[in-house]
Amino acid sequence: MALGGRIDHPPAAIDxxxxxxxxxxxxxxxxxxxxxxxxxxxxxxxxxxxxxIAAVPGAHRRLAAFGVRPIYLLDYPVAADPRAIGHxxxxxxxxxxxxxxxxxxxxxxxxxxxxxxxxxxxxNLPEALEQAKIRALTDRLTAGFGxxxxxxxxxxxxxGPHSAxxxxxxxxxxxxxxxxxxxxxxxxxPDFSGRDAWPHWAGPARLLLELPLTSxxxxxxxxxxxxxxxxxxxxxxxxxxLARTGLLQRLPLTPEGTPLADxxxxxxxxxxxxxxxxxxSFHSPSLVPGHTxxxxxxxxxxxxxxxxxxxxxxxxxxxVQPISAEALLAAAWRARATGLPLAxxxxx
Numbered sequence: 001m002a003l004g005g006r007i008d009h010p011p012a013a014i015d016x017x018x019x020x021x022x023x024x025x026x027x028x029x030x031x032x033x034x035x036x037x038x039x040x041x042x043x044x045x046x047x048x049x050x051x052x053i054a055a056v057p058g059a060h061r062r063l064a065a066f067g068v069r070p071i072y073l074l075d076y077p078v079a080a081d082p083r084a085i086g087h088x089x090x091x092x093x094x095x096x097x098x099x100x101x102x103x104x105x106x107x108x109x110x111x112x113x114x115x116x117x118x119x120x121x122x123x124n125l126p127e128a129l130e131q132a133k134i135r136a137l138t139d140r141l142t143a144g145f146g147x148x149x150x151x152x153x154x155x156x157x158x159x160g161p162h163s164a165x166x167x168x169x170x171x172x173x174x175x176x177x178x179x180x181x182x183x184x185x186x187x188x189x190p191d192f193s194g195r196d197a198w199p200h201w202a203g204p205a206r207l208l209l210e211l212p213l214t215s216x217x218x219x220x221x222x223x224x225x226x227x228x229x230x231x232x233x234x235x236x237x238x239x240x241x242l243a244r245t246g247l248l249q250r251l252p253l254t255p256e257g258t259p260l261a262d263x264x265x266x267x268x269x270x271x272x273x274x275x276x277x278x279x280x281s282f283h284s285p286s287l288v289p290g291h292t293x294x295x296x297x298x299x300x301x302x303x304x305x306x307x308x309x310x311x312x313x314x315x316x317x318x319x320v321q322p323i324s325a326e327a328l329l330a331a332a333w334r335a336r337a338t339g340l341p342l343a344x345x346x347x348x
Contacts, residue, residue: 005164005165005168005201005202005203005204005205005206005208006161006163006164006202007159007163007164007175007177007178007200007202007208007210008123008159008160008161008163008190010194010195011195011200011201011202011210015200015201015202015206016198016199016200016201017198017199017200017201017209017332018332018335018336019276019277019331019332019335020331020334020335023276023323023331024276024319024320024321025271025275025276025277025278025318025319025320025321026276026277026278026320026321026322026323026328027277027278027279027280027315027320027321027322027323028071028211028277028278028279028280028322028323028324028325028328029063029068029069029070029071029280029281029322030070030071030073030100030153030176030213030279030280030281031056031070031071031072031073031281031282031283031284032073032075032102032153032155032281032282032283032284033053033056033072033073033074033075033078033088033102033284034074034075034077034078034102034104034155034283034284034285035048035049035050035075035077035078035107035285036048036049036050036051036052036285036291039292039293042115043106043115043120044106044115045106045107045111045115048077048107050077050078050081050083050084051288052284052285052287052288052291053078053081053083053084053087053088053284054083054087055284055287055288056072056087056088056091056284056287057087057090057091058287059287060091060096060097062305062308063308063312064096066312066316066322067321067322068312068322069095069096069097069098069322069323069324070097070098071097071098071099071100071151071324071325072088072091072097072098072099072100072284073100073101073102073151073152073153073176074088074099074100074101074102074141075101075102075103075104075107075108075137075155076103076104076107076108076109076136076137076140077104077107079101079137079140079141079144080140080144085144085145088145089144089145092145098151098324098325098326099141099145099147099149099151100149100150100151100152100153100174100325101134101137101138101141101149101151101152101153101172102152102153102154102155103122103133103134103137103152103153103154103155104120104155104156105119105120105121105122105125105133105155105158106119106120108122108133108136108137109133109136110129110132110133110136112129112132113125113129117187117188118187118188120155120156120158120187120188121154121156121157121158121160121184121187121188121189121190122154122155122158122159122160122163123154123158123159123160123161123162123163123190124158124160124188124189125160127162127166130160130162130163130166131162131166131170134152134166134167134170135170138170138171148171149172150171150172150173150174150325150329151172151173151174151175151176151325152167152172152174152175152176152177153175153176153177154177156184156189157177157178157179157182157184157189157190157192157213158177158184158189158190159175159177159178159190160190163175163177164202164203164204164208164210165203165204167203167208168202168203168204168205168207168208172208173207173208173209173329174208174209174211174325174328174329175202175208175209175210175211176210176211176212176213176279176281177210178190178192178195178210178212178213179192179212179213179215179252180192180195180196180197180212180213180214180215180216181193181195181196181215181216181217181225181226181229181250181252182215182250182252183230192212193226193229193230194226195212196212197212197213197214197215197216197270197275197277197278197279198212198275199211199212199277199332201336209328209329209332211277211279211328212279213252213253213254213279213280213281214252214253214266214270214275214277214278214279214280215250215251215252215253215266216250216251216266216269216270216273216275217229217248217249217250217251217269218248218249218250218251218262218265218266218269219242219243219246219247219248219249220246220247220248221242221247221248222248222269224248225248225250228242228248229242229248229250232248249262251263251265251266251269252266253266253267253270253278253279253280253281254280254281254282255282255286255294255304255307255308255311256282256283256286256292256294256295257293257294259307260303260306260307260310260311263307263310263311264310264311264314267311267314267315267318267320268318271318271320277323277328278315278320280311286304287301287304288301289301
């Protein structure tokens, strides 16, 4: 077992999650449900606004019309705002949504660390402080919604060496903090560049299912993607040149920064590779123009919703159905416990 079930390093092949073949191909939608802030400015603890949460129910209805059961990952300012809870609680009560935790350490008590770039990745904090922040957020969500969350994401994908063990101990059973093929080490964060999008069991007792956000390589050299992509970073505009020439392009499955045509290509490539689970994600402030770099005006918002229309239509045509976190965990544990016929687990 590699590194005690940690999720900040590539996992061992033995920890790969296998799913019952009869569930087919599935996708999940995660929403980083968070306060508004200036993405280009230094992080602040003071006066976080959560006005864009009012736009979530409208967006939710559009997704629910396709049968999607989004997983809203709330950070502390949203979880502590009664108005935000008022917008989200009916979605949970209706059974059309699930609630999880997202930890932004700079706005999540206790505030015992200095505000630095490195400390914006919660996994870099001392173990006891990371644990205290996880507990504070978990308790706040439990109080707000009357049930304990079991899905977690570290803000900025900032998982660390102690995170899997702490999450497992706190009762979390699904983590989506890894972002396949991305490297945040230049900012002091984790390096997922060697990690693919296949789910794995994590934690000391392997009670935590780790589902990375889906990213794949496209282009004529995609079979050599991880190695070439790292090397291209050392050349000025090297990655852009690879993409423009059709040789190699990293394709994350998100409406934020990934054009619809590229997202559709990513889906087709992932399915060709036998990936049974697709993970899609976006930030809730993108639902109102002017709060993220991805949706700056009304035209961007129209493209955002057109992206969803196109992606969800393609998924339906390819027979990829939505699945909830609850149903995914039940299927994974059923396969693990009973040895049912399994779908392909992908490359070892």
